[in-house]
Amino acid sequence: MIKVGIVGGTGYTGVELLRLLAVHPDVKLTAITSRKEDGLPVADMFPSLRGRVDLAFSAPDKVDLKQCDVVFFATPHGVAMAQAPELLAAGVKVIDLAADFRLKDQASFEQWYKIPHTASHLLEEAVYGLPELNREAVKSALLIANPGCYPTTMQLGFVPLLKAGVIDAGSLIADAKSGVSGAGRKAEIGTLFSESSDNFKAYGVSGHRHTPETVAQLQRFTDQKVGLVFTPHLVPMIRGMHATLYARLTKDIDNAALQALFEEAYKDADFVDVMPFGSHPETRSTRGSNMLRLALHRPEQDGAPGNMVVILVVQDNLVKGASGQAVQCMNLMFGLPETTGLQQIALLP
Amino acid sequence: MIKVGIVGGTGYTGVELLRLLAVHPDVKLTAITSRKEDGLPVADMFPSLRGRVDLAFSAPDKVDLKQCDVVFFATPHGVAMAQAPELLAAGVKVIDLAADFRLKDQASFEQWYKIPHTASHLLEEAVYGLPELNREAVKSALLIANPGCYPTTMQLGFVPLLKAGVIDAGSLIADAKSGVSGAGRKAEIGTLFSESSDNFKAYGVSGHRHTPETVAQLQRFTDQKVGLVFTPHLVPMIRGMHATLYARLTKDIDNAALQALFEEAYKDADFVDVMPFGSHPETRSTRGSNMLRLALHRPEQDGAPGNMVVILVVQDNLVKGASGQAVQCMNLMFGLPETTGLQQIALLP
Amino acid sequence: MIKVGIVGGTGYTGVELLRLLAVHPDVKLTAITSRKEDGLPVADMFPSLRGRVDLAFSAPDKVDLKQCDVVFFATPHGVAMAQAPELLAAGVKVIDLAADFRLKDQASFEQWYKIPHTASHLLEEAVYGLPELNREAVKSALLIANPGCYPTTMQLGFVPLLKAGVIDAGSLIADAKSGVSGAGRKAEIGTLFSESSDNFKAYGVSGHRHTPETVAQLQRFTDQKVGLVFTPHLVPMIRGMHATLYARLTKDIDNAALQALFEEAYKDADFVDVMPFGSHPETRSTRGSNMLRLALHRPEQDGAPGNMVVILVVQDNLVKGASGQAVQCMNLMFGLPETTGLQQIALLP
Amino acid sequence: MIKVGIVGGTGYTGVELLRLLAVHPDVKLTAITSRKEDGLPVADMFPSLRGRVDLAFSAPDKVDLKQCDVVFFATPHGVAMAQAPELLAAGVKVIDLAADFRLKDQASFEQWYKIPHTASHLLEEAVYGLPELNREAVKSALLIANPGCYPTTMQLGFVPLLKAGVIDAGSLIADAKSGVSGAGRKAEIGTLFSESSDNFKAYGVSGHRHTPETVAQLQRFTDQKVGLVFTPHLVPMIRGMHATLYARLTKDIDNAALQALFEEAYKDADFVDVMPFGSHPETRSTRGSNMLRLALHRPEQDGAPGNMVVILVVQDNLVKGASGQAVQCMNLMFGLPETTGLQQIALLP
Structure with missing residues (x-):
């Protein structure tokens, strides 16, 4: 089982990751962090997860994400660049759903996102996580920049x-x-x-x-x-x-x-x-x-x-445009069939 | 594998049955009828099923529903009562999502639905398919009246x-x-x-x-x-x-x-x-x-x-209020765990 | 022409008052206050009013509401009770769309709204502005508590x-x-x-x-x-x-x-x-x-x-349940036909 | 007062014409036809008009539209071309909200609308009713093709x-x-x-x-x-x-x-x-x-x-894109200020 951590699970890409990962056959949800909601059961915030996700949010300092196999960042821009280096150094794979590693060009990043890039040494290594155009690179990636x-x-x-x-x-x-x-x-x-x-x-x-x-x-x-x-x-x-x-x-x-x-x-x-x-x-x-x-x-x-x-x-x-694509990348990174846990049929009507 | 037929698959309870049954691990979708759409691939009407359901609609006279193990009626009132007797006689279980067998009292049915009941001999045998209040009866039922x-x-x-x-x-x-x-x-x-x-x-x-x-x-x-x-x-x-x-x-x-x-x-x-x-x-x-x-x-x-x-x-x-409940009944009728194929987590947001 | 002031025009009851009063034949919009939006043309916030309302928001201290004939409070609870006494003393009529004067019983107000009532001497004088049940009292009212x-x-x-x-x-x-x-x-x-x-x-x-x-x-x-x-x-x-x-x-x-x-x-x-x-x-x-x-x-x-x-x-x-009712009260208070400026036909579809 | 007739008042452009014309100061609603709803009070179909429009729908043969000053066609394509010639001959102005007279080129009309044009002699005379680009022509028009x-x-x-x-x-x-x-x-x-x-x-x-x-x-x-x-x-x-x-x-x-x-x-x-x-x-x-x-x-x-x-x-x-524009044309055709009866402020929120 892949031990998964999620940083910033209170937004829509976070809860969507939870919806997908809670039924993923090869995943064990291990930690989910939120500074503000420390201690709150995830299912209290998102009742759709009652009976399906037992985790509570943890403050970042109360949980050791380095025990995970992979950590998803479902955070605003700027968080992943601060935490990814340490995780990568510990051998944890990182998938960032925000923009921190999407632009190879540091100057362009700083122009558009108005913050300095504090982990620019990782820009080259980061793999753009669009499997249909980049599948082989994703398979061997340690750090994924999940496309918008x-x-x-x-x-x-x-x-x-x-x-x-x-x-x-x-x-x-x-x-x-x-x-x-x-x-x-x-x-x-x-x-x-x-x-x-x-x-x-x-x-x-x-x-x-x-x-x-x-x-x-x-x-x-x-x-x-x-x-x-x-x-x-x-x-x-x-x-x-x-x-x-x-x-x-x-x-x-x-x-x-x-x-x-x-x-x-x-x-x-x-x-x-x-x-x-x-x-x-x-x-x-x-x-x-x-x-x-x-x-x-x-x-x-x-x-x-x-x-x-x-x-x-x-x-x-929220799925192919964010959290589903991130899980698709995870599947490839861990040698699973690309569609594992992603077979949901669209809700129509 | 349970061979499943659906009568009347062009409505919302029909497409919802398809969404659920297409990923049900113990079901083989065998036939789906529509007089009007004979020959049309189901996925042409409901693109959400493209690549997931290969069946085409068949006119009722072109398919032998008696080869199925169970037939769902996702039809207007009056259809199940016409076809259920023959299916039941052939050993096929029937789950009616319409009202034909919900009221034990024939006069009450005819007063509220404005049509004569042509299979009133089955009213007593029909089991009201609300498992939480009627689980044991559902398990041994041959004919289910799925609640509204x-x-x-x-x-x-x-x-x-x-x-x-x-x-x-x-x-x-x-x-x-x-x-x-x-x-x-x-x-x-x-x-x-x-x-x-x-x-x-x-x-x-x-x-x-x-x-x-x-x-x-x-x-x-x-x-x-x-x-x-x-x-x-x-x-x-x-x-x-x-x-x-x-x-x-x-x-x-x-x-x-x-x-x-x-x-x-x-x-x-x-x-x-x-x-x-x-x-x-x-x-x-x-x-x-x-x-x-x-x-x-x-x-x-x-x-x-x-x-x-x-x-x-x-x-x-459309789920617990219709098609999901019907699948829940089917699970019980065929000795499967009640939750088989029904573990979808709600879509939020 | 009735000189009208509005306190707190940035909410929905405020903009609805503006929609109604801008075409009211007997009204001259004179002042609209907002501490936060001082100087901003109203139509910049609500483009539906472009070309129809020329006023800009004024900070409360930059405008003399005592020059108005009537002042509407489209504010959170607690604002009208602070400002109404001075306006009433100056002969300005007041219509409060919030709850400050709806409950005659001060203890009940303080229990439900969790703030002390600072103008409880006006509770008795305030008229509950539901014309259909209270028309005569509204006609002679100086202070209206507009119902929720x-x-x-x-x-x-x-x-x-x-x-x-x-x-x-x-x-x-x-x-x-x-x-x-x-x-x-x-x-x-x-x-x-x-x-x-x-x-x-x-x-x-x-x-x-x-x-x-x-x-x-x-x-x-x-x-x-x-x-x-x-x-x-x-x-x-x-x-x-x-x-x-x-x-x-x-x-x-x-x-x-x-x-x-x-x-x-x-x-x-x-x-x-x-x-x-x-x-x-x-x-x-x-x-x-x-x-x-x-x-x-x-x-x-x-x-x-x-x-x-x-x-x-x-x-x-927002109309009969808030701003329209407030204008209806104003009409009665100023001796106008009750329906003046309130003849809009509902938008259907 | 301008005597107005409406042909086909049961659609959305029809009810929108009624909403606008019911409060137009220079208009008297005289007749509204519907073959199917003959005798039904308009306000029974559209409760938003209760108390504001007293007319009932009339079958086309029960009302003499030639008594009107202007007739609006809020009908499917093909109706205006059949009735406009007789009305125009009687001196009644015609405003067609459908496509019958929008294309000057008969062949193009017949290609796109799949019906023969039975009043092609009027195509040249018809004025395209987009006042901002065509104001002078609209003023003197007898037959308006209201743009889509x-x-x-x-x-x-x-x-x-x-x-x-x-x-x-x-x-x-x-x-x-x-x-x-x-x-x-x-x-x-x-x-x-x-x-x-x-x-x-x-x-x-x-x-x-x-x-x-x-x-x-x-x-x-x-x-x-x-x-x-x-x-x-x-x-x-x-x-x-x-x-x-x-x-x-x-x-x-x-x-x-x-x-x-x-x-x-x-x-x-x-x-x-x-x-x-x-x-x-x-x-x-x-x-x-x-x-x-x-x-x-x-x-x-x-x-x-x-x-x-x-x-x-x-x-x-439905307004500038249909019925409002039609009323704007009517105003110009009858020498009224262009904005008469069209001063409604948008509903926001």
């Missing part, structure tokens, strides 16, 4: 086209929409029910932290210089992410060949479902599951296939 | 008090609230998003089919004559049911003793969670799971414990 | 029956459901979208501040001792309140006579709509309007009219 | 840039999101609450009727050939539309100059609010009002202003 939810959808949608060299990498557009849980379990007016329900808006249009992360990763797959306009929006739903991606075709390619690019790219990916050309994936088809679904469109212009390809991508932002 | 969602909450909430003889059975009040999925997957204006969202209303206040079912079942547990006012309401949420039950105490009993009545009644019930006295269970703590949670309150009057006990009961109307 | 949203629905639903002496006043039950905006515009985890959406729960079942307010008011209309069990619930909708009221009939009275009691009671009430017997009012039929709608039911027992009358009451908690 | 909700947002967002000649007209992208009420009040499974809530999806990505309408209108403002990729999505909210528009700049222009283009274009438009550069308009800031709000963004690329301008546009799809 937006970057996962953008990369899995654009990469097959970039690798094939059929689009203009310099004019990518990602119009993305997220459920409100993406904002986390924080007391803020902007994400109150009465502010977010029956409402729709964009945010961060002029600049968002997920842009440099995504551009840097996309750049790995093309020699062209990547240019990306990324527009996030807030949808009045709890879970779910929908990315509508636009790319300009630069090669003469028909729809069947486009579709084949994706089917080939993901033929071994258990968690990527390439739907038939022209489908409209719904976020709810992934609610609570680790699946990402995508479909291609080619809007006509003047009665002929146009030069724009539209890729629709959906996932559950 | 409202009756499940009302019975599990009232019965410990009725059995203890501490309340006035003649003045029960159940103020119940259901998510919209309880209305089924039917094209109707009243349950459109634009009609049901951001709205709340009662319905059927002057008389609802679940009243006679509940009264008849409650009557089994008391010598007093049961009187029940039942007020259903529609909540703008997909899944979930909340019953707020009011009973007038007729015995001098303190809160600890009340609590003990419930803890004792459900000490062997894996799917009933008696929360601490004074808790406020939330429907989401059961979303997608087969758990029912309840909690007791004793509002004060003039600074002393009043004579009214309030029982708050929550469940997922 | 729950108490408004409970009183308008129960009073005609209490006055007629046809029910048992000692066993009233109010099962009430509120939209989330009732919790105010405060950064709290419990009312985040991700916590409140797709969810339903009760709260404060063992004791709620609105119980003593309601009991005290109901007591004015009956010689029997009033006993009330009040159970509030949170509905995943922004606006709207639905009360389901239960009263036990003690007199032999038929349904037409019950209906007549309500029609007579509200025949002059422009904002109370007595719907046909057996109707199911929906909250959305009042969304954004100052209307309260109600309907009576008499569930059958054993095929005959039972002894329980069920009253369904709906309103918009 | 998507085309309104796209045109008001793109036209100032097209007219200024600063963008590539051939590569416009409109990623648009609509509340569910845009699908109308029709019994369909896809728009049930349980299907649409807590969900997000695109639809019609490969081709939508609003594309040719929008392209044809945009073409009026540029000599370049217009090319548009339009992607509609369904948002789980009742009302509201958000268009995220992308245009590639072809001229060197700074942000202040971009902003000035819009402020100049709409300086006389009472219902278009050009927000400060970089704002994020929310749909709820227009809920129930006739306002359209927009804001410009210029995402950076490599630390400098990029070559893409992003225009965010919001409106209430």
Whole structure:
């Protein structure tokens, strides 16, 4: 059994890790820390876990995470970089669900996250935990930078086209929409029910932290210089992410060949479902599951296939976009089948 | 492996059966019928099942349900009564999620459901599938009448008090609230998003089919004559049911003793969670799971414990209130542990 | 023109006052205070008011509210009691939307609100601002205690029956459901979208501040001792309140006579709509309007009219349950037709 | 008083016309037709209108619409083209909220709407009812083709840039999101609450009727050939539309100059609010009002202003996107101030 520790279990990615790990056949939940909730049974905060998770939160100084085999950081940015070095030195693997190790470039990190990076020596070693694009590296990783939810959808949608060299990498557009849980379990007016329900808006249009992360990763797959306009929006739903991606075709390619690019790219990916050309994936088809679904469109212009390809991508932002992906990485790191404990079927309706 | 057939798999209880049975370790999904969707792969209608359920719908005359070990009817009222006799004669067990066999009294059935009962000879044999109150009978049942969602909450909430003889059975009040999925997957204006969202209303206040079912079942547990006012309401949420039950105490009993009545009644019930006295269970703590949670309150009057006990009961109307309970019955009927395949943890948030 | 000041305009009752008063033909918005937002244009916080309200928030010490004809307090409890005495002394009328003056009994106030009452000499003078039950007193009032949203629905639903002496006043039950905006515009985890959406729960079942307010008011209309069990619930909708009221009939009275009691009671009430017997009012039929709608039911027992009358009451908690009622009071206090500026039709769908 | 008739008042644009016209100071509601609901009081179907609209629905053959001054068609496509000729001949003005007269090109209409056009002689005469771009023509119009909700947002967002000649007209992208009420009040499974809530999806990505309408209108403002990729999505909210528009700049222009283009274009438009550069308009800031709000963004690329301008546009799809715009046209056609009866402030929260 893999002994698992969780740092910061009071947020949404934390409770989602608990939901997944509590039924994972190879995991023993060993410790979960929260400075503020020391002593509180986890199930008192999250009644959905009553009878299923017996742990209580521990203050960080009351528990020895070095006894774990792997520690997940479901914390705000800045926590993992402080604690990871000591854990890694003790032979504990680390999976960070925050941004501390997502950007290889320290200056870029500090520009976007406004804090100094105190463990920059680990940036090179950290493996970007997107198994579909990085599986072998994940398997041998000691430190995982788990991708954000937006970057996962953008990369899995654009990469097959970039690798094939059929689009203009310099004019990518990602119009993305997220459920409100993406904002986390924080007391803020902007994400109150009465502010977010029956409402729709964009945010961060002029600049968002997920842009440099995504551009840097996309750049790995093309020699062209990547240019990306990324527009996030807030949808009045709890879970779910929908990315509508636009790319300009630069090669003469028909729809069947486009579709084949994706089917080939993901033929071994258990968690990527390439739907038939022209489908409209719904976020709810992934609610609570680790699946990402995508479909291609080619809007006509003047009665002929146009030069724009539209890729629709959906996932559950808390599962494939966060905690499920982290467990997927853990499975690979410990030599388990990638799908272990991740076979939940989406809740529909 | 239990060979399972489903009649009428295009509704919400049908797709929920599929979600649960597709991961049930002892079940082989064998046939699913739909007159209208003959030949359509199930996963085309419900993309959440893509890659997980390979069956297609079959017209009823193209499949031999008698090859199954058990057949679930996830149909409107009237279908099970037409087909059950032949299946039972062939040795196939039957679990009806509709109302055909819930009322022992034929006249009452015909009054409330406005159709003649064509298999009234089976009414006596049918077992009411509420395992927590009827476990032994379910184990040996050949024909299960799976309870409705409202009756499940009302019975599990009232019965410990009725059995203890501490309340006035003649003045029960159940103020119940259901998510919209309880209305089924039917094209109707009243349950459109634009009609049901951001709205709340009662319905059927002057008389609802679940009243006679509940009264008849409650009557089994008391010598007093049961009187029940039942007020259903529609909540703008997909899944979930909340019953707020009011009973007038007729015995001098303190809160600890009340609590003990419930803890004792459900000490062997894996799917009933008696929360601490004074808790406020939330429907989401059961979303997608087969758990029912309840909690007791004793509002004060003039600074002393009043004579009214309030029982708050929550469940997922599609799971413990329908398909999960049906699978729970199946487990018992086939000698499996009651919780097999029903260990899903609620999706929160 | 009536010169109006608003203290505390950053909450939901504040912005709702602004929505109503900005189009009121006899009002001139003169000042709106907020200690925290001094200098911020109101329309920067609430873009719905862009081009319609030119005021900026002022710190309390930068504006002389004594120049106003009337001041509304859309503040937390405790603010109005501090400022009202000086305003009243200066001849300014005061309408408090909080609880400071709702309870005549100082001890009861201090028990439920946990703060000392610093203006208890005004408790007797304050007029309870429920025009339908108190119109004449409101007309001549200098200080209005505007009722809470729950108490408004409970009183308008129960009073005609209490006055007629046809029910048992000692066993009233109010099962009430509120939209989330009732919790105010405060950064709290419990009312985040991700916590409140797709969810339903009760709260404060063992004791709620609105119980003593309601009991005290109901007591004015009956010689029997009033006993009330009040159970509030949170509905995943922004606006709207639905009360389901239960009263036990003690007199032999038929349904037409019950209906007549309500029609007579509200025949002059422009904002109370007595719907046909057996109707199911929906909250959305009042969304954004100052209307309260109600309907009576008499569930059958054993095929005959039972002894329980069920009253369904709906309103918009921010309008008739708060700011609209406050404007209605203002109209009466200044000799205007009661409906002035309050003719908005509900937004449906 | 303008005598107004409404054909087809049982849908959402119909009831929204009633909400607006019932309080319009210069209108007398004279007739409202529905073949199916003949004799039913309008307020029985829409309780929000109780006490405010006394009309009953009339079968079309029981009422003489030629007595009206103006008739609104809130009907499916095909109805107005059948009845408009006779009304126009009788001197009655006609405002069609459906698509019958939106496309000047008959072949295009018949291709997209799959029905023959039986009044094609009126296509030339019909005036496209988008006052901000077409005010003078609307004033003298006898027959108005009221624009669809998507085309309104796209045109008001793109036209100032097209007219200024600063963008590539051939590569416009409109990623648009609509509340569910845009699908109308029709019994369909896809728009049930349980299907649409807590969900997000695109639809019609490969081709939508609003594309040719929008392209044809945009073409009026540029000599370049217009090319548009339009992607509609369904948002789980009742009302509201958000268009995220992308245009590639072809001229060197700074942000202040971009902003000035819009402020100049709409300086006389009472219902278009050009927000400060970089704002994020929310749909709820227009809920129930006739306002359209927009804001410009210029995402950076490599630390400098990029070559893409992003225009965010919001409106209430049932008001400015349908019935409010129709009333705005009526005001102009009858010489009234454009804002008469359209001063409702958005409902927030």
